[in-house]
Amino acid sequence: MIAIRSLCLASLLFVLPGFTSQLLAAHPQAPQAPAPDASKESPAAKLGPEDIAMGKKLFAGNCAGCHGFAGGGQLGPNLHGIAERNGNAGVFEVIRNGQGGMPPQMSLNDQRAWQVVAFVRTLGASTSTETAKGDPVKGKAVYDANGCALCHSIDGQGGGVGPQLTSIGKSRVPSYFHDFLLDPGKNPPPDMMLPERGSNTGYLLVKVVTKDGKEMTGIRVNEDTFTIELRDIGGHFYSFDKSNLKTIETEPGKTLMPSYSNLSATDLDDLVAYLSSLKGAR
Ligand code: HEC
Ligand code: HEC
Structure with missing residues (x-):
């Protein structure tokens, strides 16, 4: 698959x-x-x-x-x-x-x-042909216990480092969540606007090295001809004058989203079921 x-x-x-x-x-x-x-x-x-x-x-x-x-x-x-x-x-x-x-x-x-x-x-109005086999209620507990809310918000509750997940169950299938949670860098969310990754434009990691040798990796927030702005995991913004940079490299295979391959198979299934159940108002 x-x-x-x-x-x-x-x-x-x-x-x-x-x-x-x-x-x-x-x-x-x-x-x-x-x-x-x-x-x-x-x-x-x-x-x-x-x-x-x-x-x-x-x-x-x-x-x-x-x-x-x-x-x-x-x-x-x-x-x-x-x-x-x-x-x-x-x-x-x-x-x-x-x-x-x-x-x-x-x-x-x-x-x-x-x-x-x-x-x-035959795809129907709301039923996905692929249904999650876990328990969404237990999955919510897995979500809460693993610090997901540090970076994600649901219905306005939680952090803003990653995308909000309020209605993520509407646009993704369970097998996608499953693969993604195990290896997020390898199975990043699709985004047609970003050819270098086929992934979410807003969360692309970029590594810059300044002319005096300092390195910084962050989510690209803004970029134009002269400047690039990155955000780190703590939500701090850094703006760089491109003329002071030695290199700017996109890191399409990497992401700030941690891998959850340490979860038990049951916890993973429950978490997938919980994410699939998130169909809140957009
Ligand atoms: C350190 C911050 C962080 C933590 C903790 C975190 N995530 Fe993420 N998550 C991200 C970022 C950043 C992205 C965007 C990925 C990308 O495009 O590179 C993301 C993406 C996602 C996506 C994909 C959204 C889409 O559009 O398909 C899902 C689903 C997700 N995270 C679920 C979770 C769950 C569930 C947990 C807890 C088990 C979790 N995340 C923990 C930062 C985090
Ligand atoms: C190269 C990628 C690609 C392929 C292949 C593709 N689609 Fe799409 N499809 C899209 C995109 C992107 C959109 C959104 C277009 C827009 O409105 O901007 C879309 C939109 C649609 C919509 C309208 C959805 C809406 O909410 O308005 C339908 C229906 C659809 N596709 C059916 C199909 C079918 C059936 C096939 C195969 C015969 C197919 N597509 C093949 C990318 C693709």
Whole structure:
């Protein structure tokens, strides 16, 4: 699973330079959402179980690299409930024409595209096809006992070194949490805006060495032609004049997020279940 994911990611990174410029130009336009009842006449309505099965395979081959195998979101958004929100024809349109940072899926003919729609429809509104097997209540205790709140906030409670996790369960699948907690640097959160990492722009670590030999590593907060600003784990900000720096290196494989590979398998499952249950208001 990890191997497959990094393979997908690797092939993605390969196409990213062009892809990123499209993304930067992305406009947050809503797809022309047809009225949901237009789906009654849509070809998707005539598709049977074999089409869904074929759609699932096509999804794995054409979409999962960005949306995750369970459609829970990776480089692209979570697709659960999208057919209900945009209508079957709306999903078909996105596959055909692309949207924002998503390129049109040229390799799928109309019939194939409808089969994918038939599969996407089965993803449903809120149920993830992948469910966490742990106990979310026990998982909250694991969260509290391991200092996660030092760096993360949920519903406004906690620290700000890492991303807030209030609704993280909406956009990530359990297997992602599992892999990520074991080896965060190797399985960082996806972010399509950052080609050098395929990861979360806001948390990229950068190491600078000043001309007089001082080193500092921190999260890149700001960078322009002349200055770079880093934040350390204690939340302190450091601003550097680039003319005083010998080197500036991004550290895409590293993160301030510690590995939790020391957790027992049960604690890890419970923690994953807790994170998956976080679906609070955005
Ligand atoms: C290269 C990565 C990539 C691939 C491959 C990809 N998508 Fe996307 N997809 C995205 C991104 C990024 C967005 C968000 C686009 C935007 O609105 O800016 C998106 C958006 C969507 C949306 C609209 C979601 C919404 O909330 O508006 C649907 C539906 C969708 N994709 C379905 C698919 C399907 C089905 C496939 C496979 C046939 C697929 N995508 C392949 C990256 C991808
Ligand atoms: C020392 C600070 C720190 C601690 C402690 C910490 N994290 Fe993190 N966490 C981070 C940072 C920074 C990131 C962003 C990772 C990146 O992009 O490099 C992160 C990312 C995450 C993400 C990924 C979010 C996403 O968008 O997918 C999850 C989930 C997460 N942490 C959960 C936890 C849990 C659960 C714990 C406790 C077991 C924990 N963290 C402890 C700093 C921390």
